[in-house]
Amino acid sequence: MIRVSVQPxxxxxxxxxxxxxGRGAGGVASFTGSVRGDDGVTELTLExxxxxxxAALIGxxxxxxxxxxxxxxxxxxxxxxxxxxxxxxxxxTAAAHRREALExxxxxxxxxxxxxxxWKQEKRGEAAAWIEPRASDEAAAQRWT
Amino acid sequence: MIRVSVQPxxxxxxxxxxxxxGRGAGGVASFTGSVRGDDGVTELTLExxxxxxxAALIGxxxxxxxxxxxxxxxxxxxxxxxxxxxxxxxxxTAAAHRREALExxxxxxxxxxxxxxxWKQEKRGEAAAWIEPRASDEAAAQRWT
Amino acid sequence: MDVLYFAWVRxxxxxxxxQVDPPEAVVNVADLVxxxxxxxxxxxxxxxxxARLRAAIDQRFVPLDAELGGAKEVAIFPPVTGG
Amino acid sequence: MDVLYFAWVRxxxxxxxxQVDPPEAVVNVADLVxxxxxxxxxxxxxxxxxARLRAAIDQRFVPLDAELGGAKEVAIFPPVTGG
Numbered sequence: 165m166i167r168v169s170v171q172p173x174x175x176x177x178x179x180x181x182x183x184x185x186g187r188g189a190g191g192v193a194s195f196t197g198s199v200r201g202d203d204g205v206t207e208l209t210l211e212x213x214x215x216x217x218x219a220a221l222i223g224x225x226x227x228x229x230x231x232x233x234x235x236x237x238x239x240x241x242x243x244x245x246x247x248x249x250x251x252x253x254x255x256x257t258a259a260a261h262r263r264e265a266l267e268x269x270x271x272x273x274x275x276x277x278x279x280x281x282x283w284k285q286e287k288r289g290e291a292a293a294w295i296e297p298r299a300s301d302e303a304a305a306q307r308w309t
Numbered sequence: 310m311i312r313v314s315v316q317p318x319x320x321x322x323x324x325x326x327x328x329x330x331g332r333g334a335g336g337v338a339s340f341t342g343s344v345r346g347d348d349g350v351t352e353l354t355l356e357x358x359x360x361x362x363x364a365a366l367i368g369x370x371x372x373x374x375x376x377x378x379x380x381x382x383x384x385x386x387x388x389x390x391x392x393x394x395x396x397x398x399x400x401x402t403a404a405a406h407r408r409e410a411l412e413x414x415x416x417x418x419x420x421x422x423x424x425x426x427x428w429k430q431e432k433r434g435e436a437a438a439w440i441e442p443r444a445s446d447e448a449a450a451q452r453w454t
Numbered sequence: 455m456d457v458l459y460f461a462w463v464r465x466x467x468x469x470x471x472x473q474v475d476p477p478e479a480v481v482n483v484a485d486l487v488x489x490x491x492x493x494x495x496x497x498x499x500x501x502x503x504x505a506r507l508r509a510a511i512d513q514r515f516v517p518l519d520a521e522l523g524g525a526k527e528v529a530i531f532p533p534v535t536g537g
Numbered sequence: 538m539d540v541l542y543f544a545w546v547r548x549x550x551x552x553x554x555x556q557v558d559p560p561e562a563v564v565n566v567a568d569l570v571x572x573x574x575x576x577x578x579x580x581x582x583x584x585x586x587x588a589r590l591r592a593a594i595d596q597r598f599v600p601l602d603a604e605l606g607g608a609k610e611v612a613i614f615p616p617v618t619g620g
Contacts, residue, residue, distance in 0.1 A: 178323030185343065185394075192341040193414070195407060196326075197537055200335045202405075210536070211461055213529060216513035241536065253537050260347075262340060262418055262620075263449070269338070270411045273537055281510070281529075282536025283461035294462045297533040304408070342620055355619070356544055358612060361596035386619065398620050407537075418620055426593070426612075427619025428544035439545045442616040 165236040166229065168221040170212060172244040175251040184256035186235025191262040193269035195255045201248025204288045210243045210252065213281035217241070220280045228257065228272055232264040239272065241282065271308050278305040310381045311374065313366045315357060317389040320396040329401035331380025336407040338414035340400045346393025349433045355388045355397065358426035362386070365425045373402065373417055377409040384417065386427065416453050423450040455522075457490070459500070460531035463507070466500035476522075483509045484518040487530060501530075508533055538605075540573070542583070543614035546590070549583035559605075566592045567601040570613060584613075591616055 165186060177196060184192050199208045225237040236258040242251065255272045259265040284295040310331060322341060329337050344353045370382040381403040387396065400417045404410040429440040457472050464470045480489050484504060491501040501507065509516055510529040522528065540555050547553045563572050567587060574584040584590065592599055593612040605611065 177326050181322050181326055181339075181341075185341075188345060188347055189343060190345045191343070192339075194326075194337075194339045194341075195411060196330075196337040196339075197407065198330065198334060198336070200333060200405065202333055211464075212536070213458070213460060213510070213513070213531075216510060216529070219513060260345065262342065266340060266411075266415045266418070270415075273407055273411070277537040278534065279515070280536050281460070281515075281531070281534055283532060284535045285461070294532065295535045297535050356547075357619070358541070358543060358593070358596070358614075361593060361612070364596060422620040423617065424598070425619050426543070426598075426614070426617055428615065429618045430544070439615065440618045442618050 166222065166225045167236075167238045167240075168218055168225060169240045170214075170217050170221070170243055171240065172242065175240050175242055175254050177251065177254060180238055180240055180254050181256060184236055184238045184258055186258035188260065189235045189258035189265075190260050191265040192256055192258045193262070193265035195253075195269050195273045196251055197253040197273070199246050199248045199250045199252060205248060205286050206289060207245055207247055207287040208250075208252070209245045209285045209287070210241075211283045211285065212241075212243050216281050221276070224272055224275045224279065228268040231271075232257070232259060232268040234259050234264065234268055237268070237272070239276070241276070241280075243282070274301075274304040274308060277301040311367065311370045312381075312383045312385075313363055313370060314385045315359075315362050315366070315388055316385065317387065320385050320387055320399050322396065322399060325383055325385055325399050326401060329381055329383045329403055331403035333405065334380045334403035334410075335405050336410040337401055337403045338407070338410035340398075340414050340418045341396055342398040342418070344391050344393045344395045344397060350393060350431050351434055352390055352392055352432040353395075353397070354390045354430045354432070355386075356428045356430065357386075357388050361426050366421070369417055369420045369424065373413040376416075377402070377404060377413040379404050379409065379413055382413070382417070384421070386421070386425075388427070419446075419449040419453060422446040455525060456527045457486075458527065458529040460529065463500045463531050467494070467496045480522065482519050482521045483511070483516060483528065483530075486522065486528060487518070506532060538608060539610045540569075541610065541612040543612065546583045546614050550577070550579045563605065565602050565604050566594070566599060566611065566613075569605060569611060570601070589615060
């Protein structure tokens with residue numbers, strides 16, 4: 165089962181993690197990314213490319229599915245305005261054994277950082293700034309190739 | 310925050326994952342291990358060494374905390390009889406960035422497999438068998454040293 | 455041809471979408487960016503540093519030297535920062 | 538000294554706990570296992586292959602050649618299989 169959702173609504177972790185358990189799964193790995201409030205950020209807005217975003221996420225989910233023989237892949241990404249503490253992204257992978265689940269989950273978050281059309285804008289009070297990509301994210305994605 | 314629980318009660322994933330988010334966490338990684346029903350297993354019983362188990366889990370949580378500068382560590386391990394689909398173990402780690410959360414979560418499940426006093430007995434109908442340790446688990450734990 | 459803009463490229467240009475009909479000399483994405491830059495001061499500002507731009511043709515990431523071919527939808531945007 | 542058994546060691550011996558008072562010649566865990574093996578056919582069976590045994594002294598994992606010292610609690614069990 166592959167589930168991909170790009171949504172303005174808050175991510176319901178309880179529902180998503182329960183839904184992520186594939187039949188026969190021995191292990192489910194998940195990653196949840198949240199808006200950090202350190203550094204004075206008061207709001208974070210996620211812009212994306214409707215249509216292409218969903219296709220890109222489904223493409224990565226399918227690659228992970230084949231590479232690690234997964235039983236389920238869930239990718240939920242929020243878009244629009246968020247505040248510190250809100251969940252931006254939830255990824256979960258289920259496999260017969262833990263290694264496949266853990267590795268594919270790390271792969272998906274690394275790929276998602278560099279290969280899906282999302283853009284983050286931070287607000288600190290009235291001041292808005294688009295986030296620059298980090299070289300470390302590019303390096304993280306490269307290690308899977 | 311370090312939370313360790315060794316319990317006969319079912320693991321409530323929704324509560325545990327919500328509780329695992331440390332203040333200021335940018336990422337939470339989790340791993341949930343479940344009883345697999347393949348191979349004809351009808352019941353799994355987890356025996357443990359009361360007192361030593363909790364101390365061993367707290368020890369590993371503290372090591373991960375120091376090594377990855379974590380914001381929270383949660384380890385919940387069920388004991389007693391379980392059926393296929395039941396959750397055996399839930400591990401979650403929260404950190405400012407994803408790499409620390411993902412790595413420490415993988416570390417903890419590898420360590421837990423080899424360094425905590427749990428023993429699994431599988432039942433297939435009337436036939437009961439204690440599970441033998443797997444060499445791959447030992448190798449997985451070794452890679453962190 | 456539909457051209458889409460995102461993030462600060464969109465903000466500088468002042469719109470997220472326009473329809474354009476580039477001349478035949480516009481062969482690849484870099485050519486298109488160069489040609490679009492003349493449309494307004496906002497376009498010129500958005501496209502001042504091509505090294506900071508990324509692109510997609512018909513919803514697939516491509517390098518800036520990718521040929522447009524029969525592209526229906528070209529998107530120009532900054533490097534992505536999701537997750 | 539309290540001796541604890543777990544998993545199939547416990548099952549073969551028929552109890553998870555006994556109090557014993559080993560002689561001075563019993564210096565390390567391997568000596569203790571050897572000495573305990575004489576207590577019953579169940580003990581003998583449980584301890585037939587020392588390579589399959591693991592141990593803890595006062596709730597810390599130790600190798601079988603670890604000295605007992607002033608140990609209050611020694612546990613003998615198969616390799617662990619949790620998680």
